[in-house]
Amino acid sequence: MNKDQMPPGRRSVFRIAACLGAAVVGGLLVRERAETPGRPPADGEAGGPQAAAPPPKATTYRLQPMAAYAEPALRRARPPVRKRPFLEVPGMGRTMVLTFDDGPDPRYTPDILAILREHGVRAMFFVCGEMATHNRDLLREMADDGHVVGNHTWSHPLVPKLPPSGIRDQLGRTSEVIEKSLGEAPLWYRAPYGAWNRHSFEIGAELGMEPLGWTLDTLDWTRPGTSTIVRRVMRGAAPGVVVLSHDAGGNRSQSVAALRSYLPKLLDDGYWITVPRR
Template sequence: MQKDQLFTRRRMLLAGAAALGAAGTAGLVAAGGDGEAVRAAAPAPVAGPQARQALKSSAFRLQPLIGDGPPKAAPRKLKVRTEPILQISGRGRHMMLTFDDGPNPEYTPHILDTLARYDVRAMFFLCGECVVENKGLVARMADEGHVVGNHTWTHPLLTTLSRKEIKSEMGRTSDIIEKTYGEHPQWFRAPYGAWNRAAFQLGAAMDMEPMAWTVDTTDWEEPGTSTIIDRVESGAAPGVVVLSHDAGGDRSQTVQAIHEWLPYLLDSGYHLTVPPRRL
């Protein structure tokens, strides 16, 4: 998708998607297909400013399970949700940082550098067509302990596609992520936050949980570095999932803003986490 098209559609669609309310406060919680609350394991904390300890990259690199061990039980099928997950457990002042639309060779490396400087892990929701052109950045995400999710192949508005087209967008992206990152993605985010029944059903069939966000930095509007900083700092709260972007337009403001708001969050006592791997 061309940058100008992405910018125009994002301005119209994300404004509506941002109206989503927060859901659940213990574990990753959203409404299930029958309205029943569904709870996933709470994410493991990452050390804050008082206890940042260097961790070996090999501890994070996710590898496919191989070998001649005893057969394992078939994985439990995911329940089909009717709403995406909007926040995480806030116990212990946990928050989660997420970045959409990449990877991008101009902006993603700077964001990864800043996260590494503060020993912080984040989630990156990747577009398949960007992965093809930037496989080294995806490998770096794996090596440095970041979690990646599926953000479709071309970033389309899913509500305008047929079920077959949605399946292709999601399936191709999961395949290239698995080949590049080392593991099948376990999380999915609909472009523009535009969800429909097919997206929820197909995501669950592909073993992916749907994740939205709590706080939108509005960096997709390029509102100015100070506005992005204020959005994050004023929106910070236990359980919050922050939405930022490392591609899809000029993200220089995002790159500059993270230098300010990331140390602010850490100094304020927040623990920035990623979801645990589902076995």
């Protein structure tokens, strides 16, 4: 994928009163788990060839069922810094969140945006800085359509192998590109491969971001076939699920075709696709 740098330490830590759910008076209800899922990079993706990467682990991220159809609002948080990415949040009935990592890619992101626009739903895009800096028009299109633009590091490295200065560089430089393009820095970030460490939580908090994992990994990066991706999403669909897909990092035509198929099915099944907001 891509490379590194850092913005000024300018924002205080944001916390979520009602992440992906209704606002909760008195603070965020979060349960955290020790495991973090990951996937090895495929050939041609950032992080090196697939053979050199650790084997994929079972996905463990699961959000609590959501309880009402109102978009969540964010509020400034208080220490301590989070020690795990979000696993459970208060929320809303039959609601799901679609997320796309590694982009934006001019070959696939526009089609994904068009499909989401056709069905009137919003998603979260965790972008890599090196991709974003060359595709700022796509960042603006995401924001204009109401999607959430999150930080996925600059060059998609394995974060725990970086020194704190390297993590700050990766997250900071990407936040800076997003802020310069959209007028505001991101409030969310996701570690490549779902590999987090203490420094990443601390530095992410310094930059005003909260960590978000996922519930359902489509494994679309392996290109298992469109029908397989669709089947995984439909079988895993449930209230509060966060779906992980990709709009860059390789040939993502199957990811595009799968979204075109499963999104209307989810809507027909009564799911409401939403994103967090300020």
